[in-house]
Amino acid sequence: MKHKFQLLSPHILIMHAEHETDRPILAAILGERRTLLLDAGNSPAHAELFRKELSEYGYRQPDMIALTHWHWDHTFGLSAWDLPTVAHEGTAEALTRLSGLDWSDEGLEGLAVQGIISDESILHIRKEYGSHRTIRFMKPDIVFADKITIDLGGITCELNHVGGDHSADSCVLYVKEDNVLFLGDALGPSVYGGPRQYSSTGFLKLLNLAYKYDAQWYVESHGVPMSGTEFRADLASWERLARVVDVFGQDRERVVLEMKTYLKLEELPKDLQQGVEYFIAGTK
Template sequence: MKLTKFSEHIYYMEHDPETDRPTLGYVKGEKGSFMMDAGNSAAHYHHFIEKLEENNLPRPRYLSLTHSHWDHSFGLWATEAATIAGGKTNKELEKMSHWSWDDESMEKRLETGEDTEFSDEHIRKEYSHRSDIKVKAAEISFNGSMTIDLGDVTCILREIVSPHCRDSVVFIIPQDGVIFLGDSYCSVPKGEVWVYDKVLLMAYIDELAKIDFRLALKGHHPPQTKEEILAELKAEWKKL
């Protein structure tokens, strides 16, 4: 996957559906750089770092997560950057750090609903040796919002209500008019289908509409303008 320059300060590597590798983002500032999401494995994280080095971009000084789901967080242990997550995300990661990854444990989590068949399938694809899975919480946690000052550009980390999970955080880069959504816009898997909660979806649409941005980077889909993503989400709401 290639690294694409998205705006004056922002780069991203697009998602890869084969093993559910999401979009990873990067903000370059005068006082350091900020990586958005850690990837679904150390291999995914290091692939992104290789792309940065190929483009003469420094390794991130900070790395933050949009939420705790495995595909966005399991690469966290591999970074040397200062790591940041919302308080809810860190609680989930702490719980997951005690999970075992043998077949019996994974099957039991499917039975209890702690995990989904979609995640189970792609974890098995990404990890040929599940003993390589390491889950850790971020070093720094916040509640509500937090701002990272990179000199000529700032990154606003903000918790947001989401139809996808209870610990969603978005990253707003006001100087570039960009928002990094992670999976906050997504529905959730229910067996073979993906389903939105109508109340949470409308709350998300209302909150997203109030945020000032022009362009959105999405965790598992191509970028969109603000108008495009709001229209798409409203169309989904009308179907419910």
């Protein structure tokens, strides 16, 4: 697979997501005095690839790391960097719990049964690490509860805790001078501990928060960067769906009818059909 890198703005270099092993976007935010790495990668191999790319571009290597949330694909590369790490207190607590777990093939099956990871995560971890895997956990050095501002020298990064269905510790990172908002996976559904679901009210709250930034670029960890206009257009049908579920709750037939009418379609696209199930599950 050809890895895709992009200078998103004057101070931000990203490595795009790879879905084969669930590698999220990694970003280097380049200040005058230091470089901040957003998320650590899903493995040392993922981390090393980005490190080499930064070197080839001639950019300063990261001096510190900020984590969006605790999930394995965002944190298992921490040991490859061994840098001061900033994280929400919930992320720090989760990583402490993970460090004592068994990540062998047999252990992975048990973790899925416990709802700590998903069956999909097992497939991705096996493909990323192979059969012989040693996963070393690093504890965050700087832990915050609500928000924290990081001065990189001429570039200001604001890491804000927003929570949400995907992970209670989810944070967004706003790069003020470049007007770029990294959303992590905050707008995603829950993925561990049972069927995937969204709270329609919670989703709308997070979406409204994201819109308030009025960012030039919106970056979701497993998507592609979007301009503000593209982001609003991409989320318009999901916003409408959430509002419909807020009104009609578990009345699936009415929800589907309202969405078909709104979109002027005879049949909802597969992603929205799935979205209907996620949001209805979130009303229970």
